[in-house]
Amino acid sequence: MSRTRFSTLKDLLGEDYVEPGTPLCAGCGAIIALRLFHKALGGRVVWVNAAGCITLLIVYPFTPLKSSWMYTAMASAPAGAQGIRDALDILIEKERIPVEEDLKVVVVTGDGAASDIGLQSTSGAIHRGLDFYYLCYDNEAFGNTGFQYSAATPYGSRTATSPPTPLIPEGYRGRKKDLFEIWRAHKPPYVATVSPSHPMDMIRKIEKAEKYKGPKLFISISPCPPGWIIETMDTVKLAKLAVETGIWPLKEAVYGEVHHTYIPRRLKPVEEYLKIQGRFKHLFYPVRRDDVIAKIQREIEEYWRIVYDKELGKEDSGLT
């Protein structure tokens, strides 16, 4: 990442394309990612949205965006992006509109839409090599409908549909679906995970992705104060802890080749991340569930052992 428009945090000041005063919850992690995305991509953007929290960003007749917006349906935002991209391409080719009227097409959905109901549409778009961006804000549940578990909910989380009970003390028993790997398996030019706690990492990844024609896909961890049961001021703190405990690795894959952009030298215990969230409270009170916490910790360590073996000590290890 040699030549960049974003060398320091100050470079992020510039023009904002999301005006203040959105109807989203205080402390929403998704809006931070969306704002940074917009800064990196500029104003000539059409967002294509599937049903989720961010849908409520625009309620008629108000929009905080200086750019364009298309709400589609829950299952098919990438197909909506395909339609706009194809239409702009053919209209430019037929010289019916000038190139200056072209738009970058960016899909924005939550993890619920991304992980299963919209997966077919996404898979199709990646497979067709559609030139678009995808920003998935991952709050690890169906946030907008009141925090039911989604395919992206992690093991041990309380959700409205996985309440911890004496019968099921750990809460959600399933595993988080690995969307990064699903997307990567299609070998698109660019896939990355990002975090609102690491704006420079995020914005440089977007900048890097711009060089590629084709699908450019991002998953941002998106702390959700009402669902995660955290203080609204702790969004960035939580996102940062997710990275530092290793539960949210920051990485990218260029044409399928994975590279971690931040490798914690020493992983913080995941407990630090879990214990300040109400959705994991049942792992600590009234009885401490060491077994569950240890299982989560073990999975993180297994993941990073492989990463350390592969990427540490190599010339371009991504250590920062």
Place this chain on the structure above:
Amino acid sequence: MMRTKLISELKPRREITPSITGAKMMTGNVAAAWAARLAEVDYIPAYPITPQTEIVETLSQWIALGEMNAKLTFLDSEHSMLTAAGTSSLAGARVFTATSSQGLLYGFEMLYNIAGWRAPIVLVNVSRAVAAPITLEPDHNDFLSTRDTGFILLQTETCQEVLDLILLAYRVSEDHRVLLPSIVNLDGFHLSFTREPVKLPDVEEVRSFLPTYNPPYPFRAGKPSAKGVAVLRPPLYSFYKYQMHLSSLNAIKVFKEACDDFEAYFARRYDVVEKYMVDDAEYVFVMMGSFTSIGKKAVKMMREEGLSVGLLKLRMVRPFPTQDIRRALEGKKAVAVIDQNISPGLGGTLFAEVSSTLYNVEKKPRVVLPVIGAIGGKTLSVDEFRYIVELMMKYEQRGEPEPILLFREDELREVESLLKLGVGE
């Protein structure tokens, strides 16, 4: 907001000749593809399904050969296909797409969206009965399931009509007084795979009849806009739905104007309904689609025998041509609505619609007979039309008819023998 002048006002009408000189033999599917080609559509999102597939195959081939300048993208499902159809239209492209039956239902959610987005695409539906049981043969349940979506719904009887109504559909849909999408329906197999002579209009004349689509608020970098957004104040939702309804009603007038113009250009006459020996008839069949050809034959034969019968064909189903139907059917002794669809527990959809249209008419027919037939590929015979006339005459005297489910004896025997095999008796 009228963007084209009625050519009929500017240009003397050409002589109408009954000859089919210059016609080419082609299937209904190829006629549909020709319509898309002549309309110079910009974009075709596609997905295969029998019996529609020949349409997108034909278009793919023309584009691959460079004979047609459009972008065709095969999507991952009809749901995605229809999503792309809607959003591409909002970006300003003229959009064509096609599907059948299960595909239409799979993408159903998006039909309401496309109409609500006011995206004037044209969707060709090649009718095929809906599973289960799964079949390939046609009826109108798939088509009629879309009646509340906001699409303009048109039905065709011949391959020529397929081509012509698609051109008319673009003209009406894209008119700023309407701005609603259209579905043009053709019956699977009976039209999709039947070759008939079709006159291909001249491309320059089509261009003049159907100028380039002029979208009101397309997605452009210089003019940001938000589309498809949430309205959380209930009066707003009602307001937009009423707008759609009123715009849909406009489509009747706009269609009639376009038909005048179409005749001036291409010497073929259309209207929202077609009256076949209706004016002096006492007993009238109401139906739509390719099977009306059989109905017309039956009417002709019965006329020769001195029976006072006629047939009213519905070409436009949405908006519902209420006035045209009322004027055609008022004062008749009896009307039989032949539904090639079934709403289990009620009967036929068209029956309900035609009956309610006639209810407030002063000189309404003494009876409207509900008949259901030709579902899932089952045919209609002239004898069945005779039988329906007998029933009309009977119920005209007295009685309250329940839906009549047509089933011939030979068909019943066939079913019985198959049932024997099926249950291993």
